[in-house]
Amino acid sequence: MGNPKAFLTIPRKEAGYRPILERIHDFGEVEQTLNREDRKLQASRCMDCGIPFCHWACPLGNRMPEWQDLIYKNEWEKAIDVLYETNNFPEFTGRVCPAPCEKSCVLSLHEAPVTIRENEAAVAEVAFEEGLIKPRPPKYRTGKKVAVIGSGPAGLAAAQQLNRNGHQVTVFEKDRHIGGLLRYGIPNFKLEKSVIDRRIRLLKEEGLVFKTDTQIGKDISDARIITEYDAVCVAIGAGQPRDIKIEGRDLKGIYSAMDFLSQQNRLLMEEMPASIERISAKDKQVLVIGGGDTGSDCVGTAIRQGALKVTQIEILPKPPEGKNPDTPWPYYPYVLKTSSSHEEGCDRRWSLNTLAFKGESGNVCQVLVEEVDWKKDDTGRMIMIPTGKTYTIEAELVLLALGFVHPVHDGLLDELGIEYDQRGNIAVDRNCQSSVPNVFAAGDAATGASLVVRAIASGRKTADEIHKILMGKTCK
Structure with a gap:
């Protein structure tokens, strides 16, 4: 680490919130940001602890010590590259994640963990501000087509990973705008929707196709989806309220x-x-x-x-x-x-x-x-x-x-015989595949309601399983 003893001399400092009497009159994001020098100081508090429990606690396996050190060294581009290796959307998790990494930080023993979540949001914002986050279209196409049903964090993560692997991905969303839970479930004062729009523009430039106001089983038949696509990823969330x-x-x-x-x-x-x-x-x-x-x-x-x-x-x-x-x-x-x-x-x-x-x-x-x-x-x-x-x-x-009990059972893929587990979630095997051949499930639809960061992790894993199967068979 650049300064392995900084945690002894630099106290934890959070960005804090906008004044209450100001923020309650609008829906703008309540959380403020620290300047870069403060961020560098906060990142320097990441100690050379030997065993990074923060990495262990993160569902995505983010390599916190590495990119904290890069922030401290003012190497923001390298920091975002390291973060991107495990996390598709640090601008989302940096805002809404409950930060299990911080709870497992060694400094949490003294109730003063490294400000990992805020630092993550800072890395993403600096990268966007300086034009370091650019579209990354695949260098080749496999000829395989994948349909992703649902555009929440799991669906978007799966779609981006599959697109990076060279597959042609189409994301279907029943609502008017892309984002799922991120757009319709999380208030603007926690996640401003322009942050989502910014990311969607990049995904489109990378080659993803988005079709909104489209409900599978109603606007497009189950049979057509199965016929036209080599694989289907169902990422519809767990929208049935208790x-x-x-x-x-x-x-x-x-x-x-x-x-x-x-x-x-x-x-x-x-x-x-x-x-x-x-x-x-x-x-x-x-x-x-x-x-x-x-x-x-x-x-x-x-x-x-x-x-x-x-x-x-x-x-x-x-x-x-x-x-x-x-x-x-x-x-x-x-x-x-x-x-x-x-x-x-x-x-x-x-x-x-x-x-x-x-x-x-x-x-x-x-x-x-x-x-x-x-x-x-x-x-x-x-x-x-x-x-x-x-x-x-x-x-x-x-x-x-x-809370939520399971996905909304609105006839999606029912005519194909998709099965649900005892909790009402889509039943999948260890390869994330459902009871219907070449139909997979990711995120809350398969695991039950959970965190955005776990949904992204599930989307990435499901995409990896789909890619393995697609590359092991002949194109249709």
Whole structure:
């Protein structure tokens, strides 16, 4: 390393967020950036630790020590080249990844890990700014054609890798714009959509073909896809939201989190159909059920829409602050996480089970909850114990951020006999191939809902498996 002792003298410094009273009035990205000199100093904190647990924790296997050292040496072009070897889209992961690498950084033992995620975003932005990221079309074509269904992080990663291997790739997207979860699920204040557009322009220059507003099984038959393409990669995500079946669920004013978030993104893109009822938090008391990242995104979006009050509840107990002996380093810690949205104004409560929705004139107005306790059984599994203590929370808009259970089963490839596993995900073998010959699955569609960084990793692996099979057989 260029300065193996810098971690002893240079403290961790984060870029931080824009002022709260400024950012809650727009949907611009909340995270700020450090100048290059600060970035070099932060990168220099990467110590010569011997065993890079950061590399071990990253689903993509990013080589953090190498490109941290290159940033410190002001060799930004080499840094982006090293990062590109394992990560197709560092400008995405540098913004929205929860950074398991940082949690496994040796300096995390002192709660001051290297700012790996922010440094990753900085490398990507410097590279774009200086024109270091250029389209890389393949030098030859194999004559093989591959269809990628779905344009989220898994689909885009698979498509780019397959294109780099010389195959002609067509990406099919049911929505109007490319991006999947990145575009429609993640709020602009975390990922500005111009960042996606910039990448899509490059992918087109590399030779990828994109077809939007196209639903396989409806606009194009299953049989046609199988006939016209040598391989098909299904990367449709896990879009079926987990629901809650309790009294009052049919009241108006109760929506899935993704319906709420995607609608706001569509409004910003001016592609919201006038026929669809607007979900608005303006001048309402909002209750978000679910304490994860999606719930946090709902909090930030509701605040920007002008909610009177936002409450977020979670059925699990409040995580410990700081360190948690149950999830020791270098594993990902289960500890209290406070997002930029939480800082903007949110009443957070834990250990609450939702019992019923109460309404007036057909609209939700209150939610009945019960306090619960948690303890471990004889096998070490956590079990929930009702306490009988109940109360109501005022709410005119309820957002269900309970996660996702499996891909939306909308008839895609059903006529070909595609099979699903017990969880409802597309069943695949170790080569990522489904029950239908030459049809593969990548990302959340096969693994269940997970992180963007894991989706990219899955897309890369699936592309590699498709390439191996295609090059081992004769073209059609």
